[in-house]
Amino acid sequence: MKDLTAYKNVWVFAEQRQGEIMPVAIELLGxxxxxxxxxxxxxCAILLGDKVEGLANELVKFxxxxxYLAESPLLSTFTTDGYANVVTDMINEYKPEVVLVGASHIxxxxxxxxxxxxxxxxxxxxxxxxxxxxxKKLLQTRPAFGGNIMATIICPDNRPQMSTVRPxxxxxxxxxxxxxxxxxxxxxxxxxxxxxxxxLEVVKEKKAKVNLQEAEFIVSGGRGVGSAEGFKLLQKxxxxxxxxxxxxxAAVDIGxxxxxxxxGQTGKTVRPVIYIACGISGAIxxxxxxxxxxxxxxxxxxxxxxxxKIADYGIVGDLHEVIPKLIEAIDNKENIFx
Amino acid sequence: xxxIVCVKQVPDTNxxxxxxxxxxxxxxxxxxxxxxDDRNAIEEALVLKDKNPEANVTVITMGPPQAKEVLxxxxxxGADRAILVSDRAFAGADTWATSxxxxxxxxxxGGYDVIxxxxxxxxxxxxxxxxxIAERLNVPQVTYVEALEEQGNDLxxxxxxxxxxxxxxxxxxxxxxxxxxxxxxxYPSVGGIVTAVQEKEVEVWTVNDxxxxxxxxxxxxxxxxxxxxxxxxxxxxxxxxxxxxEEVAVxxxxxxxxxxxx
Numbered sequence: 001m002k003d004l005t006a007y008k009n010v011w012v013f014a015e016q017r018q019g020e021i022m023p024v025a026i027e028l029l030g031x032x033x034x035x036x037x038x039x040x041x042x043x044c045a046i047l048l049g050d051k052v053e054g055l056a057n058e059l060v061k062f063x064x065x066x067x068y069l070a071e072s073p074l075l076s077t078f079t080t081d082g083y084a085n086v087v088t089d090m091i092n093e094y095k096p097e098v099v100l101v102g103a104s105h106i107x108x109x110x111x112x113x114x115x116x117x118x119x120x121x122x123x124x125x126x127x128x129x130x131x132x133x134x135x136k137k138l139l140q141t142r143p144a145f146g147g148n149i150m151a152t153i154i155c156p157d158n159r160p161q162m163s164t165v166r167p168x169x170x171x172x173x174x175x176x177x178x179x180x181x182x183x184x185x186x187x188x189x190x191x192x193x194x195x196x197x198x199x200l201e202v203v204k205e206k207k208a209k210v211n212l213q214e215a216e217f218i219v220s221g222g223r224g225v226g227s228a229e230g231f232k233l234l235q236k237x238x239x240x241x242x243x244x245x246x247x248x249x250a251a252v253d254i255g256x257x258x259x260x261x262x263x264g265q266t267g268k269t270v271r272p273v274i275y276i277a278c279g280i281s282g283a284i285x286x287x288x289x290x291x292x293x294x295x296x297x298x299x300x301x302x303x304x305x306x307x308x309k310i311a312d313y314g315i316v317g318d319l320h321e322v323i324p325k326l327i328e329a330i331d332n333k334e335n336i337f338x
Numbered sequence: 339x340x341x342i343v344c345v346k347q348v349p350d351t352n353x354x355x356x357x358x359x360x361x362x363x364x365x366x367x368x369x370x371x372x373x374x375d376d377r378n379a380i381e382e383a384l385v386l387k388d389k390n391p392e393a394n395v396t397v398i399t400m401g402p403p404q405a406k407e408v409l410x411x412x413x414x415x416g417a418d419r420a421i422l423v424s425d426r427a428f429a430g431a432d433t434w435a436t437s438x439x440x441x442x443x444x445x446x447x448g449g450y451d452v453i454x455x456x457x458x459x460x461x462x463x464x465x466x467x468x469x470x471i472a473e474r475l476n477v478p479q480v481t482y483v484e485a486l487e488e489q490g491n492d493l494x495x496x497x498x499x500x501x502x503x504x505x506x507x508x509x510x511x512x513x514x515x516x517x518x519x520x521x522x523x524x525y526p527s528v529g530g531i532v533t534a535v536q537e538k539e540v541e542v543w544t545v546n547d548x549x550x551x552x553x554x555x556x557x558x559x560x561x562x563x564x565x566x567x568x569x570x571x572x573x574x575x576x577x578x579x580x581x582x583x584e585e586v587a588v589x590x591x592x593x594x595x596x597x598x599x600x
Contacts, residue, residue, distance in 0.1 A: 077504075080469075080479055105499050109481045112433065112466035116473035121434060121561030124464035139565065145461055146351025151567040158561040196478035200494070200505040241600060253374070259518075266463055274599055284570055285351060295599060296576070297590065303578075312576035313593065315586045325587035330600065332588075 004097075007159035010036040011096040013087070014045040014059050014067075015106055017078075018202075021055055023172070024102030028165060029063045030173035031129055032100055035138070038131040042066060044096065048086055050076035053183070060181035062173040067181065068094065072188040074195060077202060078106050081195045084113040090186055091118050096160045098138050100129075103164035111164050121155035122162040125265075127169050127288070137161070146285035147265035168213045168269040210244055210260045216273045217243025220263055220290070223250040224279020224300060224319060231256055234278055237323050240330050246270065246290075248280045264289035278319040282307030299323070339393040341383045342447065343454045344440050344471065345376040345412060347405040348461040372408040375456025378516040381523040382486060383454050384416045389488070394418050396447060400428055400439050406540045413534035414526030420538070421447075425545040430557025433462075437470030438559065442550035443543065444475060452493070453513040457482060465515070472513035480506050484519040 012028040014021060029045065036043040045064040047056055049071060056067040070086050087110065091099065101111040103125050115122035127150075128141040138161040140153045155161040212218060219238040221231055231245060238245045247257035249264055263270055264286040275293035280286060282298070282305055290296070291310055298311035299319045308314040315322055349368045372380075380397060387393040396419040397412040399405050409420035423443050431439065444450065453475075455468035465481070472479035484503065485496035495506045498517060526534070545555070553559055579586040594600045 080481075084473075105482050105497075108465045109469060109479070112464075112469040113473050113479070115466075116434070116437065116470040119561075121432065122466060123562055124433075124462075124466055143463075143570070144567070145349070145354055146463075147570070148351065148354045149567050150570050152565045153562050154565045155562050196509065197480065198507040200507055202499075202502070202504045204502040266458075266460070274594070283351075283354075288570065295594075295597075308576075308578065310576075313590055314576060314578040315590065316578065316580075317583055317586065321583040322587055325584045326591065328584075329587045329591035 004157075004159050007095045007097040009042045009044050009096045010039070010098040011100065011160070012043070012045045012064070013099065013101040013107065013110070014047045014055070015102050015104060016047065016049050016052055016055055017106075019049070019052060019055070021058060022102060022104065022167075024104060024107075024165070024167040025059075026062050026172045027167065027170040028100045028102060029059065031165065031170040032098075033063045033173060035098060035129060035131055039097070039136050041097070044068060046070070046087065046090055048075045048083055056183045060183075061175050061177055061179050063176075063179070065181050067183045068186050069183055070186040070188050072190055074190050074192060075188070077199045078110075079195050079197050079199060080109055080113055081197065082190055083110050084117060085190055085194055086186075086188055087114050088117040089189060091160060099160045099162045101162070101164045103166040107164055111162060115162050118160070120158040120160060120162055122164070123153040123155070124164050125166050126163045127166070129163060129165070138163070143265050143285070143288050146283065147288035148284045166269055168271075210258070212244055212246055212261065212263065212268045212270050215244040215270070217241040217276075218246045218263070218270055218272045218274070218290075218293075219243055219276045219278065220246035220248065220280060221251050221257065221278045222248035222280030222286070223254070224281070225251060225256060226279070226320075228256040230320065233320065233323050237276070237327055240327050241274070243272070243274075248283070248286045250283075277307050277311070278323065280307050281305045282309070339386065339390050339452070340450045341386060341393055341395045341452050341454065342444055342450045343376070343380045343383045343395065343397045343412070343417070344467070345380065345397055345399045345408055345456070346373045346459045347371070347399065347401050347408040348373045348459050351460045370404065370407065372411055373456050373459045375458060375516055375518065377456075377523040378518055378520045379454035379456045380412050380415060380417065381521045382483075382514075382516055383452070384524065385521060386452065386488070387416065396421065398423060398440065398443050400424070400431070400436060400443075403542075406542075409540045410534055411526065413538045413540070414531040415524055416530055419541070421541045421543055423543045423548060427545040427552070427556050430560065431555060432560035432562045433464050433466035433470055434561055435555045435557075435559040437467050437474055438550055438554040439548065440467065441471045441474035442548040444471070445549040446547065451510045453477070453511070455513065455515045457515045457517045468513060468515040475513070477511050477513050478508055479513045479515070480508055481515040482517050483514045484517055486514065486520070
């Protein structure tokens with residue numbers, strides 16, 4: 001068994017793409033700060049890339065006491081082998097007790113590989129992290145069975161305790177321009193031959209990006225929308241509110257809406273001002289992604305639908321009849337009830 | 339070409355409900371299905387087999403005896419061989435222990451060019467087992483695969499990112515995890531079902547048949563443990579608006595306007 005006491009500090013993987021820190025890294029610094037304070041240790045960021053030293057100071061301003069900086073031309077673009085080898089070397093050398101990684105397409109590729117190399121456990125997509133006041137161990141809470149139950153996971157006998165956290169779940173760290181910290185340059189032992197894949201190109205798609213996480217109004221549809229055509233009606237209402245259209249997993253699985261619109265445990269976590277759930281029954285998998293919205297409005301034919309349990313305003317009715325009337329009512333400046 | 343596909347039988351989580359009184363999962367009547375991403379994984383293996391008729395597709399799963407059902411489905415789709423790895427020793431495995439078991443099974447199969455997994459299973463949604471199998475076998479990986487082409491001994495893979503994609507060249511042997519954008523899975527043909535039932539058989543392997551470290555499997559070999567589980571809180575009930583579609587629409591808009599929300 002490992003000497004667990006040799007492992008100290010909370011680490012955050014500061015994911016960057018093309019020289020920009022991903023928002024999830026700032027969220028992890030916010031969460032990591034709380035954990036580090038509770039344990040009474042330092043919060044550190046690990047930053048990998050090529051010519052990214054300028055970002056290290058940013059991480060300090062967002063709360064990192066130390067930044068471990070690994071720079072190499074071989075790290076300019078993410079590769080599983082390149083990043084996994086370097087992160088593993090860093091963990092083995094500096095021995096953190098907690099490592100947090102954003103559950104992005106990069107983090108979810110990297111973290112399991114690193115955990116397997118290091119020989120420790122990894123808890124995916126945590127929605128809550130706490131420190132056990134008794135033994136200072138990390139309590140990692142995550143949804144399971146499509147969000148129908150929550151499980152609190154521990155990693156008692158291995159270090160580091162590793163978690164991935166989905167983007168949008170934790171609150172971002174506040175920036176403090178006066179903060180100072182230490183930047184530690186790490187010796188990168190990586191060789192070209194260690195990287196068994198070649199990234200031929202990285203393409204950003206210009207297609208209308210659905211920015212669910214920044215939207216103030218989301219009109220979301222589920223199985224009850226009935227067709228891809230039905231989603232056009234939702235789009236009309238969303239346009240009226242300057243909002244965007246979201247969807248439940250059921251609607252995405254059928255193919256009525258694209259995956260990038262999916263809200264829920266396996267999609268995005270959103271917290272808009274108003275979330276209008278149309279024809280969504282309210283499987284917990286879906287609720288997990290939207291229950292923190294300021295106001296939830298549910299339109300559903302079935303009065304027993306569980307979505308009504310969390311709705312601030314519920315309308316039992318056919319969305320195909322109600323939505324056109326809603327659009328009319330928004331247009332009507334002389335609403336008699338005002 | 340030897341292709342291995344790792345699959346999982348999962349409860350259809352869209353159908354799971356919570357008992358409102360006890361707060362526990364209602365598992366009765368919840369259908370067990372082939373994990374959706376794994377269906378794309380098996381399809382892509384069969385696409386490669388269509389292009390390379392000499393190719394051999396072996397599907398493996400770790401699970402209880404009834405997981406045979408999903409393997410039969412894979413055989414009916416066109417897989418050549420199916421192995422269920424089933425033993426009490428595997429019970430309670432986390433992703434670490436599961437990947438040890440599946441990697442240990444793959445080692446026994448002796449050689450492979452491509453291993454396909456689904457990106458993630460809908461019961462756990464971890465997306466960890468694929469990369470961890472790759473690590474244990476020391477092969478490179480590409481996750482979130484949305485398109486695939488062969489180019490000599492290499493594979494040209496389109497990997498989906500949140501805001502686009504990347505094109506990656508990877509030499510065989512390699513492990514790839516499939517997402518639903520990769521393909522449209524075929525349905526088993528009538529001929530495929532007949533062949534699967536009459537000519538093919540699901541092999542059942544136990545812990546003794548695979549190449550694993552016994553300290554690394556099952557609950558005991560799992561570094562992560564479930565400390566507790568509970569049903570998520572839901573917040574208090576709001577207002578149900580009543581009336582005709584027009585009346586409720588007007589009431590709702592009035593409420594939102596009075597709160598200066600719209």
